[in-house]
Amino acid sequence: MSNIQRLTAIGAGLLAGLVAGLGLTLIQLAMRNWWGISPPQELIPDRFAPTLDVDRFIELVNEYGYNTLKRFGIQAGLTGVLVAATLIGAGYAHVSETRAANAGRSLFLGTNRRGLLFVGVSFIALYVISLAVLWPNLDTNSLGLPPSQARLATAGGYLAAYLSYAVLLIATYWLVTQWARSPQTAMNDAPHDTAPAMASMPTSAMPITRSAAVQTSVPRRTVLASFGGAGIAALAGAAFTWPSVRLLRQFEDDATFSYDGRRYSGPGIEPITPQDKFYTVTKNTLDPDVDRGIWRLEVNGHVDTSHTYDFEELSSLPSVTQLTTLMCISNHVSAGLMSNAEWKGVPMADLLNAAGVKSGAVEVVLRGADGYTDTFSIDKALDPTTLVVYEINGEPLTRIHGFPVRIVVPGLFGEKNVKWVTGIEVVTSDVKGFYEQQGWGPNFEIPTRSDFFSPTMNSGNRSFREPFAVNRPATLRGRAYGSALGGDPGTNVSKVEISVDDAQTWSEVTQFDYEGTELTWKFWSYRWTPTEPGEYQLAIRAYDGAGTLQPVESLPSDPREGTTGMHRVRAVVE
Ligand SMILES: Nc1nc2c(c(=O)[nH]1)N[C@H]1C(S)=C(S)[C@@H](COP(=O)(O)O)O[C@H]1N2
Ligand SMILES: [Mo]
Numbered sequence: 001m002s003n004i005q006r007l008t009a010i011g012a013g014l015l016a017g018l019v020a021g022l023g024l025t026l027i028q029l030a031m032r033n034w035w036g037i038s039p040p041q042e043l044i045p046d047r048f049a050p051t052l053d054v055d056r057f058i059e060l061v062n063e064y065g066y067n068t069l070k071r072f073g074i075q076a077g078l079t080g081v082l083v084a085a086t087l088i089g090a091g092y093a094h095v096s097e098t099r100a101a102n103a104g105r106s107l108f109l110g111t112n113r114r115g116l117l118f119v120g121v122s123f124i125a126l127y128v129i130s131l132a133v134l135w136p137n138l139d140t141n142s143l144g145l146p147p148s149q150a151r152l153a154t155a156g157g158y159l160a161a162y163l164s165y166a167v168l169l170i171a172t173y174w175l176v177t178q179w180a181r182s183p184q185t186a187m188n189d190a191p192h193d194t195a196p197a198m199a200s201m202p203t204s205a206m207p208i209t210r211s212a213a214v215q216t217s218v219p220r221r222t223v224l225a226s227f228g229g230a231g232i233a234a235l236a237g238a239a240f241t242w243p244s245v246r247l248l249r250q251f252e253d254d255a256t257f258s259y260d261g262r263r264y265s266g267p268g269i270e271p272i273t274p275q276d277k278f279y280t281v282t283k284n285t286l287d288p289d290v291d292r293g294i295w296r297l298e299v300n301g302h303v304d305t306s307h308t309y310d311f312e313e314l315s316s317l318p319s320v321t322q323l324t325t326l327m328c329i330s331n332h333v334s335a336g337l338m339s340n341a342e343w344k345g346v347p348m349a350d351l352l353n354a355a356g357v358k359s360g361a362v363e364v365v366l367r368g369a370d371g372y373t374d375t376f377s378i379d380k381a382l383d384p385t386t387l388v389v390y391e392i393n394g395e396p397l398t399r400i401h402g403f404p405v406r407i408v409v410p411g412l413f414g415e416k417n418v419k420w421v422t423g424i425e426v427v428t429s430d431v432k433g434f435y436e437q438q439g440w441g442p443n444f445e446i447p448t449r450s451d452f453f454s455p456t457m458n459s460g461n462r463s464f465r466e467p468f469a470v471n472r473p474a475t476l477r478g479r480a481y482g483s484a485l486g487g488d489p490g491t492n493v494s495k496v497e498i499s500v501d502d503a504q505t506w507s508e509v510t511q512f513d514y515e516g517t518e519l520t521w522k523f524w525s526y527r528w529t530p531t532e533p534g535e536y537q538l539a540i541r542a543y544d545g546a547g548t549l550q551p552v553e554s555l556p557s558d559p560r561e562g563t564t565g566m567h568r569v570r571a572v573v574e
Contacts, residue, residue, distance in 0.1 A: 020169035027164050049434070262280040278341060370420055
């Protein structure tokens with residue numbers, strides 16, 4: 001085989017691999033769409049994000065933003081799969097076209113034993129590696145299949161997808177090389193046509209092998225014809241590209257980029273956050289779109305009797321409604337990754353008691369349809385305020401807030417409030433959830449905090465936008481949230497104090513526009529009448545129900561307590 005023929009073959013292999021890779025991507029996107037099966041391109045970032053060290057993770061998020069990291073993860077995954085698919089195509093061409101391989105008889109679609117072996121080994125290796133590496137994440141299913149079924153669905157889906165790739169690769173390569181041969185030589189050649197007659201001959205005695213046939217044709221024609229083949233392959237590629245691009249565009253519209261990190265803050269905020277304004281955080285690039293009919297909740301692990309609930313059974317159990325404030329651990333002082341709502345659902349304790357928690361239980365592990373996991377202690381799980389909820393402010397949860405069912409666990413950071421929950425497993429050891437593995441924690445209790453939200457501040461909430469007027473009363477307003485550690489019984493925030501002289505002297509705030517409950521924030525207001533023009537440094541601080549002062553020292557982002565500190569705002573009086 002001449003060098004030019006070898007190069008032509010490798011080129012055909014690359015092309016066939018790329019086309020088959022695009023086909024694979026298309027099949028994966030379709031499976032994601034129809035059956036909720038997350039492809040490796042989506043699970044690999046999920047698999048490795050938790051292995052990042054917490055400080056590195058905070059650094060990366062601060063530098064690039066979560067959305068950029070997600071985009072990078074998905075793009076790297078999509079590109080990686082296409083590159084791998086293309087290289088396997090080249091490998092297939094190389095192995096198929098060696099003299100030894102061509103000396104054997106053709107099996108079907110121009111394959112020979114060596115070529116088939118190469119595809120088979122690549123297929124098995126990729127499949128086994130995918131399952132082994134992604135094992136912890138295979139229980140992801142965006143339609144809401146419970147973990148045990150989701151794992152089977154994903155394993156089956158990968159099998160089908162990889163097999164499709166193998167068949168596409170062989171077929172496309174055959175198409176390209178078939179075309180690359182001139183009509184006459186293709187007729188003389190076609191080893192698969194003549195093979196039956198020669199099957200009984202020793203291979204070495206075969207008069208015409210495929211490479212021999214190619215060699216007998218005029219090389220220039222072969223090269224020209226292979227351009228024709230390339231054209232056909234390019235057309236086939238385009239046929240895959242078009243729907244792929246369409247699906248990718250739909251993916252972009254659907255992706256979480258537009259709402260991940262949505263905040264709720266500013267002078268207009270209400271004590272109870274409307275669902276469509278509720279702050280939003282998700283690890284996902286594409287959130288689950290759970291089908292309530294398919295969705296199930298498995299309660300299992302260290303219990304007497306496991307049970308799987310469907311939505312109807314869960315929502316027909318005795319329910320409670322409860323006001324609860326949620327806050328993300330990445331919320332900055334006075335920022336808006338915090339909201340309050342009225343939740344309706346079933347106490348987790350009812351489900352656990354029905355299952356019968358065995359002695360020795362330590363934690364519950366919660367799983368979401370997106371493969372997210374988090375944990376808290378069995379005591380917290382059995383606390384009557386820890387809920388498995390399906391309504392917020394009297395409406396079903398929307399997709400982005402965990403439809404159809406999520407966890408609400410008062411006093412613990414947002415990440416413990418697992419959305420799209422499909423599994424509650426009782427365990428006897430200290431298991432680590434998605435972010436916990438990075439090194440966050442161990443307490444996850446929202447510390448007592450307070451801030452100003454009105455009047456309007458400049459970005460960063462460090463100064464008021466408009467000057468205040470001498471001797472004219474102004475109303476300052478803000479929030480206060482007390483740690484669940486204090487305040488039992490009674491309200492969590494026992495006192496709020498304000499300073500207008502740079503934290504030198506403090507006055508108690510006595511007006512509360514929203515008292516809330518022991519599980520929620522409060523809204524406070526304060527009439528301030530400055531008597532002298534000048535610059536003022538205002539500050540606010542709160543005490544929890546046990547009378548403990550909030551953390552006042554500024555911690556930019558602490559893996560244990562999140563961002564803490566006292567909110568200080570500059571005011572100009574004219
Ligand atoms: N399944 C699942 N649950 C999840 C998350 C997630 O990515 N997946 N993010 C968590 C984080 S970090 C926060 S702060 C809250 C945010 O809930 P919200 O978007 O409804 O406000 O959900 C938590 N629950
Ligand atoms: Mo969060």
